[in-house]
Amino acid sequence: MDMDSSAPSPPTCINFPLNLTCTNHHDHHALMIDHRRKIIDEMDFFADKKESRGGCQPTSDVGADGPSSFLDFNVNTGLHLLTSANTGGDQSAADDRISSNANNKRGKTEVGFLKTELQRMNSENQRLKEMLNQATNDYKGLQRHLLTLMQEQHSDNNGGQERRGCNGNGKVVSRQFMDLGLAVAPDTDDVSSEGPMADKEIPGGEDLGPDNKIPKLNNQSPDTSVDQATEATIRKARVSVRARSEAPMMTDGCQWRKYGQKMAKGNPCPRAYYRCTMAAGCPVRKQVQRCADDRSVLITTYEGNHNHPLPPAAMAMASTTSSASRMLLLGSMPSADGLMNSNLLARTLLPCSSSMATISASAPFPTVTLDLTQSPNPLQFPKPNSPAALLPQIFGQALHNHSKFSGLQISQEIDQTTQQLPPLMSTSMKQGVQNQFNVDTANTLATDPNFTAALAAAITSIMGGSCPNNNNNIGGVNTRNNNSHGNNKLNSSSYPVN
């Protein structure tokens, strides 16, 4: 006997109707534009429709018959009625005709329901847009108000004479504003060199030197000045990494050139100064010095952000400086004790060790210190070249992945949340609420699955790619990088400090 070659293949008929339920506007719009056009990157339900016209072909796609919930969903929509109408018959036509009236009603009911639902969603979307606009306006207004207050306070405290503080090579910025994450500019409107930090890898960001421009507080929109001042502060922020290592220098995937060495007071070990040589004019510098108390501890301090693309290994550390700086900035939001719970943030970032990371704004430059020498479990950092010794990179990667949340989203959420407070609430009261928000946010960050996932991903990527036998090679990245530069000598990633 012949196999039932004439038997229709029912499944393809069932896929078709879903369009009405889910993406009415989508596919309908596509059809209006061009009936023949296939919709790329979307499920092409019309493909089955076309096939069904020429005879139903068995498929192995989602639409094929089987226990797929997707298929079940289609069936449950009841809209397969349209399919039968379009296919015009075969064996199922009779059955369809029998049930057509009931299905029609049910289908119309569902379409009507979906239309209502769509309208409701649209109106809600519109309402949310308006709320967002309102929040944005309030946010800008508060920033404006904050700047005004700070200017007034600054004038009161310093008599307007002392717009200074330490800012790189002798340029002076109000320390108070630095602590607030803001900087007061010299009399210049040139803020062109200001820009996003490592997150966007701006070219021409090499403004660490005496020509460093600080955004002017006046004569520009407050939100812009805040952003630019923030970036200026971040640029001067430092990330210090303490690691127990016998190696002369920590490996971070970058190429460094030593440009100086000094005997620092109180430390018999000289301090070496390096600058990044991966790109001309890269502003990133680092200092390497052995700890006076424990010569086995290497202290590496990073400053600035790279203005060039980085290999992943180097990106991790660069991300640390950038992201930790943002965290530090977030941690220096105004509060009753002048410093928002910086160490809380540090503990939050690395909850496994309360002493692993500290944030200090009391130093000439706000500094984040990652102490990798105080592992609660000695096995955790067994050898200088072990994957665990690459924790700064892990930390950096995790922070990088989370940097927008930590540096931008949080602060925006803080501000926007503050905006929700009653307008008559005093500034100090709002500030208290904001501080509490910071605490809550930091606690949330500790348990945030995204952060955990980012950290886990970073650990996986670092440890998975690390090569314990090669001090200068993290995941083979450096080797590739060296080849691309065509000169291994350039990779001066290890220099004796002593």
Add this chain to the structure above:
DNA sequence: CGCGTTTGACCTGCGC
């Protein structure tokens, strides 16, 4: 010869 390191001189900020 090119590149990186060394090292003394120089610059700048800060405290007294």
Add this chain to the structure above:
DNA sequence: GCGCAGGTCAAACGCG
């Protein structure tokens, strides 16, 4: 104003 300390510059030097 002076001295100190941190940071940078640049000529001299070494290495491959």
